[in-house]
Amino acid sequence: MGLGELVFPGDDEWVDALGVETAPVGGDATVRGLGYETVSGDLIDLSCDILGNSIRCRWMRGQDVLADIFREGVVMLSLSQREGVIEIVVTSDLESLKAELAVRVHPDVQIRDQILLK
Numbered sequence: 001m002g003l004g005e006l007v008f009p010g011d012d013e014w015v016d017a018l019g020v021e022t023a024p025v026g027g028d029a030t031v032r033g034l035g036y037e038t039v040s041g042d043l044i045d046l047s048c049d050i051l052g053n054s055i056r057c058r059w060m061r062g063q064d065v066l067a068d069i070f071r072e073g074v075v076m077l078s079l080s081q082r083e084g085v086i087e088i089v090v091t092s093d094l095e096s097l098k099a100e101l102a103v104r105v106h107p108d109v110q111i112r113d114q115i116l117l118k
Contacts, residue, residue, distance in 0.1 A: 030049065031052075056071075069111070072094075085106065
């Protein structure tokens with residue numbers, strides 16, 4: 001069973017939350033990417049294959065990669081803003097697993113990853 005096209009925020013939502021727009025990666029309009037510099041100078045590099053239902057999120061400090069996460073089976077990518085905290089939330093739903101990856105990007109970076117059997 002196919003997952004269908006994943007739900008992905010529009011550019012206006014990215015601009016409102018983070019002040020950045022997504023851009024095509026490698027000339028493919030269905031693969032979107034963005035780079036976001038945090039207040040501490042870290043970089044969050046996010047790419048999303050909308051038709052392939054996958055994301056890659058890298059957290060970098062200078063040349064050091066602190067986290068490099070690849071997730072398949074993604075059905076929704078959303079932005080959460082509350083009480084000064086901004087998170088990128090990735091929801092995956094596979095036949096036997098359900099997962100949520102939350103990457104807090106403001107005011108500091110934190111990663112919360114939960115993978116559960118159905």
